[in-house]
Amino acid sequence: MNNILLRLVISQFKIFFREPGVVFWSFGFPILIAWTLGIAFSNKGEILRNVAIVTEAPQALYVLPQWLYKITGTVSTELSTEAELEWEVGQNQGEYARFRFQAMSEDEAVLSLKRGKIALWIESNQGAALSYRFDPGNAEARLNYLLLEGAFRQQKTSELKAEVRPLTIVGNRFIDFLIPGLMAMSIMNACLWGIGWNLIELRIKKLLRRMVATPLKKSIFLISHALNRMILSAAELLLLYVFAYYYFDISIKGSLLALVLVFISGYCAFAGIAVLISSRVQNTQSGNGVINVITMPMFILSGVFFSYHNFPDWLIPYVEVLPLTMLTNSFRGIITEGIGLKQVIQPSIGLFGIGALCFALGLKFYRWH
Amino acid sequence: MTIEVRNVSKSFKDVDAVRNISLQVESGEALALLGPNGAGKTTLVEMIEGVQIPDSGEILIFGKSWKNDEYFLRQQIGLALQETRFQERLTVGETLRLFASFYQLKKERTNEVLEIIQLESKSRTWVVELSGGQRQRLALGIAILQRPQILILDEPTTGLDPNARRDLWKILEDFKATGTTLILTTHYMEEAEFLCERILMLNHGEILADGTLNQLLDKFGEGDLIEYVIKDANPSTEARSLSGVLSSNWNSETGQGLLTVKSISETLPAFLDLIKNLSLKLTSIECRRSTLDDLFLSMSGRHLDE
Numbered sequence: 001m002n003n004i005l006l007r008l009v010i011s012q013f014k015i016f017f018r019e020p021g022v023v024f025w026s027f028g029f030p031i032l033i034a035w036t037l038g039i040a041f042s043n044k045g046e047i048l049r050n051v052a053i054v055t056e057a058p059q060a061l062y063v064l065p066q067w068l069y070k071i072t073g074t075v076s077t078e079l080s081t082e083a084e085l086e087w088e089v090g091q092n093q094g095e096y097a098r099f100r101f102q103a104m105s106e107d108e109a110v111l112s113l114k115r116g117k118i119a120l121w122i123e124s125n126q127g128a129a130l131s132y133r134f135d136p137g138n139a140e141a142r143l144n145y146l147l148l149e150g151a152f153r154q155q156k157t158s159e160l161k162a163e164v165r166p167l168t169i170v171g172n173r174f175i176d177f178l179i180p181g182l183m184a185m186s187i188m189n190a191c192l193w194g195i196g197w198n199l200i201e202l203r204i205k206k207l208l209r210r211m212v213a214t215p216l217k218k219s220i221f222l223i224s225h226a227l228n229r230m231i232l233s234a235a236e237l238l239l240l241y242v243f244a245y246y247y248f249d250i251s252i253k254g255s256l257l258a259l260v261l262v263f264i265s266g267y268c269a270f271a272g273i274a275v276l277i278s279s280r281v282q283n284t285q286s287g288n289g290v291i292n293v294i295t296m297p298m299f300i301l302s303g304v305f306f307s308y309h310n311f312p313d314w315l316i317p318y319v320e321v322l323p324l325t326m327l328t329n330s331f332r333g334i335i336t337e338g339i340g341l342k343q344v345i346q347p348s349i350g351l352f353g354i355g356a357l358c359f360a361l362g363l364k365f366y367r368w369h
Numbered sequence: 370m371t372i373e374v375r376n377v378s379k380s381f382k383d384v385d386a387v388r389n390i391s392l393q394v395e396s397g398e399a400l401a402l403l404g405p406n407g408a409g410k411t412t413l414v415e416m417i418e419g420v421q422i423p424d425s426g427e428i429l430i431f432g433k434s435w436k437n438d439e440y441f442l443r444q445q446i447g448l449a450l451q452e453t454r455f456q457e458r459l460t461v462g463e464t465l466r467l468f469a470s471f472y473q474l475k476k477e478r479t480n481e482v483l484e485i486i487q488l489e490s491k492s493r494t495w496v497v498e499l500s501g502g503q504r505q506r507l508a509l510g511i512a513i514l515q516r517p518q519i520l521i522l523d524e525p526t527t528g529l530d531p532n533a534r535r536d537l538w539k540i541l542e543d544f545k546a547t548g549t550t551l552i553l554t555t556h557y558m559e560e561a562e563f564l565c566e567r568i569l570m571l572n573h574g575e576i577l578a579d580g581t582l583n584q585l586l587d588k589f590g591e592g593d594l595i596e597y598v599i600k601d602a603n604p605s606t607e608a609r610s611l612s613g614v615l616s617s618n619w620n621s622e623t624g625q626g627l628l629t630v631k632s633i634s635e636t637l638p639a640f641l642d643l644i645k646n647l648s649l650k651l652t653s654i655e656c657r658r659s660t661l662d663d664l665f666l667s668m669s670g671r672h673l674d675e
Contacts, residue, residue, distance in 0.1 A: 205454040210511075213420055213450070214471040215443040369420060 021282075025289030033296065048086075048100045049144050050309055052109040052121035054133075097147045109133075113172055114336045115329070116307030120144050123165075130162040138174035140306055170249050179244045180331035181304035183237050184266065188298065188324055190233040191270030192277070192291045195225050199278035200287040209369045219363060226271040233267060253338030262334065262344050265351035266327035272358030273323070279362040298324035323354050370432075371396045371519060371550050372417060377426030378574075379412050386412040388574040389426070396518075399551040401561035403661060404571035405671050410554035411451055413571070414521050417552065418448050430519070444472065447517030449508040451524050451554075457497035461488050461507055464496060465514065472515040479514070486510040486540060502533025509537065513544060520544070522553040526560060538563055558661035568661065572669040582661070589664055593633045595640060598652040600624035604644060611639045624652065 017023060086100050104112070109121040119141035120134035132148075134141035149162065167173065199222075202208040212218055244250040252259060277294060281287045301308055301315075302324035311319060319325055326347040333339040372394035379387040387409045394400055402410040415421040417428055419435040419442060428435065430442055455464050465479040483489045486506040491499065499507065505525055512520060525541075526534040534557075541564055545551055555561055561568050562582055570577040570585070578585050592615050605619035608628055613636040619626040630636040633656045644651050666672055 206450060206452055207454060207456065209420060210450055210453045210455075211471075213418060213443070213448055214468065215440055216471040 019283070019285070021286035021289070025285055025292075029289050029293070048098050048310060048312070049147070050100050050102065050112075050118045051144065051148065052112055052118045053101050053103045054106050054109050054121050054123045055103065097151075099144075099148065110172060111337065113167070114176070115332065116177055116303050117309045119307065122148075132162065132164045133167050134164075135167045135172065135174045136164075138177075140310075141174070170251075173248075175244075175248045176250060176336045177307075177332065178305065179240070179248070179250055180335045181302075181328045183240060183331050184302075184324055184327040185299070185304050186236055186240065187233055187263070187266050187327065188270050188295060190229050190236065191226075191267065191274045192295055194229040194232070194274075195271055196274035196278040196291055197284075197287055198225060199275070200281050200284060203278075203281075203367065204283065212368045218366070218368070222275055222359075222363065222366075226267075226275075230264075230267050230271070234263070237263065250335065252335050254334035255340040258339065258341045258344045259331070259334050261341065261348050262327065262330040262351075265348035265355070266323070266330070268355030269323040269327070269351040269358075270355070272355035272362065275362035275366075276358040277362075279366045282367070298322050301325070303328055321350070323351055326350055370394075371398070371430065372552075373427075373429045374413075374417065375427045375429075377413070377416060377423045377428060379416060379421065379424050381412075385574050387416070387423075390574070390576055391426075392569070392576070392579075394550060394552065396550055397548045398567055399545055399565040400553075400567045400569060401565035402552065402554040402569050402571055403556065403558065403561045403665070404554075404577075405556055405665075407573075408571040409574035410571055411523055412574075414523055414552060414554055418446060418521055419443070420450075444515060445518045446521060447512035447515060447519070448521040449505075449512045449523065449525055451527070453508055455496045455504070455507065458495055460493050460495055461499070462492040464507065465510060468511045469514050474514060482510045482514055485513065485544070487536070500533070502529050502536060505529060505533070505537060506540065509540065516547075517549065519550045519552070522551075524554055524556070526555070526557065534560070558665075561661065570661075570665060570668070572665075572671065577665070577668050585661070585664060586659055589668060592629050592631050593656065593658055594663065595628040595630060595633065595637060595654065595656050597626045597628075597654040598624045599626060599644070599649050600652060602647070602649055604647060604649055607643055607647065608640060611636055611643065 016026075086098065102118075104121075106121075106123075109118065112118045113121070119138055120132060123131040123133060130152075132145050134145060136142060145164065152162070170176065199208070202211075211221055241250075241252075273294065277290050278287070281290055301311070301319045302322050303309075303319075304324070308316065308319045308325065320329075330344045330347045333343060370393055372392070374390060374392040377387060377390050378385070390409075390413060402413060404410050412421060416423050417430070419439060422435075431445065433442060435442060459467070462479065462483065465482060466476065469476075469479045480489075483492055486509055488503060488506055488510065491503060496504070496507070509522070509525065512522065522541075526537050529537065538560070541551070541553075545564070551565065553560070553564060566581055567579070568582060568585060569579045578589055580588065599619075601624075603619050603621065605617045605626060608614060608626075609617040613631040615629040615631060617626070617628050628636065628640065637656060662672060
């Protein structure tokens, strides 16, 4: 009995280690991810927490450092420019955080909140208490508030009056930020798993080889898969929107035509990527790994669940050209900010371009047999 | 000339799957590629099918090449690959209609094919629920949808039980009568004998022999065979001196002996007399003509079903 068990276990090991792709995705990939994420997140000093300062003070941009000092007694700063003030707190208390304050009007603060550039803003008018404005449902905003409040109280010699004024207006809540991101992510998943994974499976079943041994054009075959998932994906998005409309009171403020354009261009981008990643993969384990390699970084970086504006400045230009970021930002702009066709032309061209390039490369290198 | 294969070779990593093979197939001919696993049969037919590209050499079908006339050739060739798993949750009818659409065929044709492959009653059955034989018939149905000029089948009956195999042979026999050129690979000599007039024997990527069954046996066969079992003594040495005996072997462990003779009618009476004179006890005796397997064994040292 034990011998049988031992034989079975040894046989499974042999099968496992004789498939190099599987070994890599099992051992190499988690280490690679740990290393990448470790590099990205271990240096907390790199994470900047953006906070808007909304004040009636004239020429607030020029007096921001003084204003902050006056209000809070904070002695600053690492970096101060005319428009910004960077401030590090909690170095010795184990609650290290780095803030960047930017002075702006309330309208600008609302827009920045919708775009995920800030999670909270501080209002202060002469003689009034300090007001923190944020959605209490947003964990990141709450953390910013607690860190700031704690730091201000430590720095301040006299008693600081402060209050929290929750932001619950439709369009400014965390759920308003989240739903467009989820819509974009749903398109990514529909394409990479629904198209890419399916094609890999067809190759393994030898059905791909059988299909192309007919007069069927290869490009038509690939496009049929993309079209099928596109219709399903449109239905998924519609369902998600209807749910968000009735349950969270979220509605599309911008152009419907722009939304359709962004949907199609985003879908083309991810369908092209799906074709490219399925072009050479020959087993499901490797397929799983390749799809995760593509999706996981975007899942983390593209601002679906939390803003990418907290990442280091050098990283943001790269994040902003990721297809999921372009798609998320465009959806967010249309749904919460009310932007129109003109503003989404550029990202749509970018998404179409990525899709066309990936599709062409995939078709060129596709392994049909 | 329907198919012309000129000096074709194909290697995979360190294995020479097909080595400099040349071959011509006439219109309406039925050709069996016979050989054990690893002989190069599948690689050769996949190159003819345009599924694989030869490393060197040239393949012309109706005088056209895959490189220049793929679309035309795909219309002319029907094929069933060695292993295809069709979509499990499509029905038989849906699968046929899907493939029929690639050839722009009407529904009437899929109904005809359902009748030919005897799966009318399974038209609404999911592929996942079909037996092995039924799946092979579906693969055959897809191969003949567009009434191809050339039908290429790669081990169409491997893994099927004898009844399912015979059902498929019957369908193929009927289809052959339409004048379609047939190429099939198999390692079942009965299949090659039953379905094909011409047999090409392959081993290690090379052609060992090419001809009709009788031509091969006459040209390469060593003679007829007398198989016997005598357990108590070795008659082999004495048998070797009988008239018309080409070779004689006897296995002391099993008692099985084999005489290869020029003519059974000439040698059998003398062999029976010898057994009588030596007072040996004959357990069993069987006389038969050499088979393709005997021939293949003598030429390659391997059995066809290895």
